[in-house]
Amino acid sequence: MASTAGRRVAVVTGAAQGIGRRTAEVFADEGYALVLNDLREPTQTVGSLESRGAEVLAVVGDVSSEDDVLRLRDRALERFGGVHVLVNNAGIALIAPAEQTSAAQWRRVVDVNLTGPFLLCQALGTGMLAAGQGSIVNVASIAGLRGVADRAAYNASKHGLLGLTRTLAVEWGGRGVRVNAVCPGWVKTEMDAADQARGAYDDVDITDQVPAGRFATPDDVAAAISFLADPLRSGFVNGVALPVDGGWSTDASWASLRLAARARSTGSRST
Numbered sequence: 001m002a003s004t005a006g007r008r009v010a011v012v013t014g015a016a017q018g019i020g021r022r023t024a025e026v027f028a029d030e031g032y033a034l035v036l037n038d039l040r041e042p043t044q045t046v047g048s049l050e051s052r053g054a055e056v057l058a059v060v061g062d063v064s065s066e067d068d069v070l071r072l073r074d075r076a077l078e079r080f081g082g083v084h085v086l087v088n089n090a091g092i093a094l095i096a097p098a099e100q101t102s103a104a105q106w107r108r109v110v111d112v113n114l115t116g117p118f119l120l121c122q123a124l125g126t127g128m129l130a131a132g133q134g135s136i137v138n139v140a141s142i143a144g145l146r147g148v149a150d151r152a153a154y155n156a157s158k159h160g161l162l163g164l165t166r167t168l169a170v171e172w173g174g175r176g177v178r179v180n181a182v183c184p185g186w187v188k189t190e191m192d193a194a195d196q197a198r199g200a201y202d203d204v205d206i207t208d209q210v211p212a213g214r215f216a217t218p219d220d221v222a223a224a225i226s227f228l229a230d231p232l233r234s235g236f237v238n239g240v241a242l243p244v245d246g247g248w249s250t251d252a253s254w255a256s257l258r259l260a261a262r263a264r265s266t267g268s269r270s271t
Helices: 018-029 043-051 066-080 103-131 152-175 190-197 203-207 218-229 255-270
Strands: 009-013 033-038 056-060 085-088 134-139 177-184 241-244
Touching: 009 018, 009 066, 009 103, 018 033, 018 043, 018 085, 018 218, 033 043, 033 066, 043 056, 056 066, 066 103, 085 103, 085 218, 103 134, 103 152, 103 177, 134 152, 134 218, 152 177, 152 241, 177 218, 218 241
Parallel strands: 009 033, 009 085, 033 056, 085 134, 134 177, 177 241
Antiparallel strands: none
């Protein structure tokens, strides 16, 4: 077992790209050792972290497979001896009307987005509970706070992930393990590019909906995850679902009112 004296250890799933990769980079800059998981070898992320001087272990596997999750846990413990932070970021999307969503499609989305985080919380949370400390951050979505058409399986999985977050926060908070969630708005990642390539929506559909007038970025989400993971900055924060959405989930304005408010703000800055 390698020595990690004085160094915190974080597990980040879905680390090959997007939010997962950027979160791992932020943790590396903060001095963490990293355990990375994805369905494919996260080669670029590993290279980026090693260039920052981080100690890195990559474990390829499917978060919805109990065997793969237990293998990840065993390799993390063998290498580092313990885990302080778990970021459940791995997830998949499905855009389809509810009546056209097959049972197999439904199960796959729920297995990855909800069962996977449960398995990882159980496998790694047990060690955190034994140590009396730890932080788990689940990457949900504003689709866990609101309804979005043509995403029944995805929305249900993210609503369920928030329910899991709150339940574990209640069960484990008094034993030293905090469990929180971030709820990003639409983020400019590879998943967004794939969805737009299928004609599901375009940039204006998103930016016109957001009071801040832009997409979220992986940096925005990684900063929120880093805050919730850190016991010094958020040690009494437990069970929250933190929107990182530029105000989307709180805005009940209709489109013309939202855009008019934004135009007034833009005009006041330009004069």
